[in-house]
Amino acid sequence: MPLTKIADFGVSRLSILDENGKADEKLLPKLTNPQFLDLFTWMTLLRIFDDKALKLQRQGRIGTYASSLGQEACTVGSAFALKPQDWTFPTFREHGMFFVRGTPIVKVLQYWGGDERGSQSTSDVNCFPVSIPVGSQPLHAVGCAMAMQLKKKDAIAVGYFGDGGTSEGDTLEAMNFAGVFQAPVILICQNNQYAISEPRSLQTRAQTIAQKAIAFGFEGIQVDGNDVLAVYKATLDAAEKARAGKGPTLLEFFTYRMGDHTTADDSTRYRTKEELEMWRKKDPILRLRMYLMAQGILFPQMEEKIIAECVALVEKGVSDYENMPAPQPSDMFDYLYKEMPPALAEQKRNFLSFLSTQKNNAQPNKTEGPGFP
């Protein structure tokens, strides 16, 4: 028995809408016209929100902000394929997912405005809060999926991460646990080609992210992440599979971050205009728009109306945010434990009584400017 081939693996790529908005009819997901329009509307809302958030940041009305420009199809399409009882585990670039699943815009602004209450979300929306340590979140999704499995619930979990996130041991451990326990989970990589300044090629020598699933004995698929129909279909299929007890799927959404990493970043330092231009042609909203227009599902007047509605929603969110009373210093203490230990209560008491001796409860420190990479 010399050198024998003992296993074979392949990786496939799913794509439905091409860059000109032409669809592969065989693969087209079954969606009603209102559903098609919903996808368009959510992506449009997200883009308008993004644009607004960047302005708010420049005006100092929110802090550092991470735009998802160009990646709208990924979060909108995947969230659209889920059921309300499913759970999602974001990083920090899934605003679209939050919106589609029902989170009020004000909450997302609060988070980026440095107000913890934004992370509380609303109790009827099944999203875990944003958290920043890259790669650490997918494990929570897998744990949640294991809980759903053990409690025999008809719910699945979805964990998001970036291409950079695939380098963290935690993400890889999450894949391994997902495989071993055949957890009802979808692990979604928004491969937007960059982790801050580092191109995908510096993260891993693997040709695709999807093939990482091979290491853990389950299926990985690459999906055109600028094609909302492919994203939707891939997520729906993976969700059905998970619900049927057939285990996890790794989805690599192949996309591109059109904006800076965050408002603290300057992407002209590390990438070319040509690259941007190339990707601009693959715009996910444009592509769906062309398809819907060609199908007669969308037409200019309707588009204008959708845009106007989205603008109004975002403006409403902004004014809700700005009318929100400030968080209280006591909030720092109140949510650490279910029952506050006496020594912590003492710290709180002392601090509040100290504050009460200060003019207007002023915060006498100056904060020296945003710096979130």
Place this chain on the structure above:
Amino acid sequence: MPLTKIADFGVSRLSILDENGKADEKLLPKLTNPQFLDLFTWMTLLRIFDDKALKLQRQGRIGTYASSLGQEACTVGSAFALKPQDWTFPTFREHGMFFVRGTPIVKVLQYWGGDERGSQSTSDVNCFPVSIPVGSQPLHAVGCAMAMQLKKKDAIAVGYFGDGGTSEGDTLEAMNFAGVFQAPVILICQNNQYAISEPRSLQTRAQTIAQKAIAFGFEGIQVDGNDVLAVYKATLDAAEKARAGKGPTLLEFFTYRMGDHTTADDSTRYRTKEELEMWRKKDPILRLRMYLMAQGILFPQMEEKIIAECVALVEKGVSDYENMPAPQPSDMFDYLYKEMPPALAEQKRNFLSFLSTQKNNAQPNKTEGPGFP
């Protein structure tokens, strides 16, 4: 462009000597007769050492011990393929590698005898010390390989880990760094089918460990780990490749831990006699012995002589160990920093002066018996 296959991968298995000692002549590595005998001798020495160490442990002369019974081909064959300038990074089950590379038996006994000096090894032997946290060692091998690459040295690094070790994020991160930096490293998994009580199937859903390399864009090969010639050849090939600047290789040595995990373990709790019997037939030493006898390279008288020499070497190691003066309490302090900080020097001074007030410098605590899983 529907669902398109975009990548293909395969995993192969290398095997040269079958269970009856018949070799695949095409794959046979070029070894001289004395080299063949060396392989046999080292494996024999290792087995005799293992047996002795178990006895010493039972008699309380060393602490908890991790036997490598059944895995002799893995450490002996791989170490035999390396050059003296190469560096090896063990876990705790690579005694064979230590011996082949020139570590005196006494050092290995000292380590397991709870004496730090055993980890110092000898300065002309290029081995990193044993360390216990599973999965944490391969990163050091990759870092060493990167150093060799940057310093343009003609040396490679070899990192060992177990099947259990492949579940740790650190091991996977090591694979990823190895791939990205095309580090001259061989990552060797002794897949002995168990991590303490947990069978390989509980570690990962992947059919092979070798395929984990696919996730990181380099080659992984499964090797019959009870076939010292296959182990030797696979390591030699991977070493040549690394030396030629062609990057890392993952080698999965498919073997079996014939003994308990350590002397603190009782493997009858979790595995069957039948399984053991099945693997006994694949004994790596027996297999090489049959081959060498058939080739006329080894014959009974010579074998007896080899065994006698190994026994003598081991006995010598044991007596060296037992004649070693005890480590000094001051040793606890002396190797932490190159220069001892004054406050630590004060701790040391105070403690030694306290000790000097005690009867015979006695250690008045009782130690309550070994417990190393």
Place this chain on the structure above:
Amino acid sequence: MKANMVQALNNALALELESNPNLVVLGEDVGIDGGVFRVTDGLQTKFGKNRVIDTPLAESAIIGTSIGMAAFGLNPVAEVQFSGFLYPGFDQLISHAARIRNRSRGRFSCPLTVRSPYGGGIKAPEHHSESMEALFIHTPGLKVVVPSNPTDAKGLLTSAMRDPDPVVFFEPLRVYRAFREEVPDEQYTIPLGQAKVTQQGNDLTLISWGSMFRTSMEAVQQIAENEKYSIEMIDLRTLSPIDWPTIHSSIQKTGRCVVVQEAPLTLGLASEIMARVMEKNFLHLKAPVQRVTGFDTIMPLYKLENYYLPNAERVKEAIRKAMAF
């Protein structure tokens, strides 16, 4: 029943698995092997593989998935095989388990217990013997418990498993099988955050926990033979949150204090006790608080471990020093 600490813990787990259908035990070798120290012995056979789960060898994933489970209705009890292997899971503990309630303003929580054998004295190889509880005490959002005997172990573990917040539960290796005592058969809890005054006294307050409580007892017994000090002994039991009122009122009575810890000296828990005592009882103090600790060096391999560990002689020396001041 007569039980050593291992048996008492096993019993606590069995009773809680019985009474709480959401409790799951997970970790490396916790199943058929019953854990490498046999704390989970027999539990998988009795409660099945869905309740007592052998996981892959990955501490970060054990803790990380436990967080997901805990947030969604389960009460995971994760075993980390030795406390030195908590480090790979440190980020999940610090960044997530300890923070999810605060991060979500109370919407999510993490009723997770992480059990881990800890401390020296059993001739274990490296990374198996250190006492790094301070790392977890310093981390806001965690609770930290260390029992010193089987009875407390059972009651404290039961409380930990029912606690709405994450608890790191350290089991002193040296005490595991050191002795047996009568432990109540039924389920009971011992509240977290309450120290136990095991012996009243007027001259000096002796504070310790885990295996050092026994070392301290030994010292007190030995010293009682000749010196007639009246020593108040406090077994801290919960290291976070700490029962400060018990400590302070004892020191207000005695004016003298010795703290004994296995951990390294610098920023071990003794430091915090000394700091608070200074803050609250400065004028009551008749002598500086003395501490008996491990050294600021790596816990050595076993041939030297008994030099590293505080022993009764060192505790007696500290008591005498405090008394003589």
Place this chain on the structure above:
Amino acid sequence: MKANMVQALNNALALELESNPNLVVLGEDVGIDGGVFRVTDGLQTKFGKNRVIDTPLAESAIIGTSIGMAAFGLNPVAEVQFSGFLYPGFDQLISHAARIRNRSRGRFSCPLTVRSPYGGGIKAPEHHSESMEALFIHTPGLKVVVPSNPTDAKGLLTSAMRDPDPVVFFEPLRVYRAFREEVPDEQYTIPLGQAKVTQQGNDLTLISWGSMFRTSMEAVQQIAENEKYSIEMIDLRTLSPIDWPTIHSSIQKTGRCVVVQEAPLTLGLASEIMARVMEKNFLHLKAPVQRVTGFDTIMPLYKLENYYLPNAERVKEAIRKAMAF
């Protein structure tokens, strides 16, 4: 040259890359991006991709491979993007970087510098603002440095890079670009383990480090306007090993002490200072040592961070309390 701390650090790195061919800089975005705070700006262009290495996004691997490099002739300077991201690499730091010299009885060593921006005050999102230096101070085998100004930053980083043992080098975010000062152009070192007495005084010893040194200065300047206290100010600079003689001799003179830290109260470095002061200077103390600290809670998102951080008002209150005792 006039330089802020970022520029001073950049300069220290450039000079050392120039003079030590074995020095390599590695981390996330340290290359073409120059690090997210630009501390490594321009270095890759000047020294090439073999000396200034962009790594995959994995802190454990950054530290773990650095250990391998350090043991084999290189001097790695690893950047971890924020100190809150040290936790995934915690095991490599604790179990290996800090131990390899001891484990190998001196055969191998780990001349590694881990640089990491730390602390609050710049409106960064979560996990970017906490101050957990105590974890590393408690760990035997590491050194810990925190500069408070550009000049010290350059000299201390140069020492750290030449140190034969692993150094965790925390760079206070709030100081990065807060001010510029004249920094010597040439290479120089400031020895690790030496605190700086920046102002002599007789009434009270004020100890701080990093950004809290500036907050303390502010308090001292404000208080000087009305109250005529003579305050001795110590900038600790190295937190492990600590310059105890400087602390003790100052307190022997003043008898009063305030420690200011950004870190949580429980088991922050102030606790250890209080403990040692009690041990060594019990009879010199005229008042209990006061500490001004962060709270035992999670560093909040930015709308509340300035409540969390100690400020000059709180420092002044502590000074008055110590003086009034």
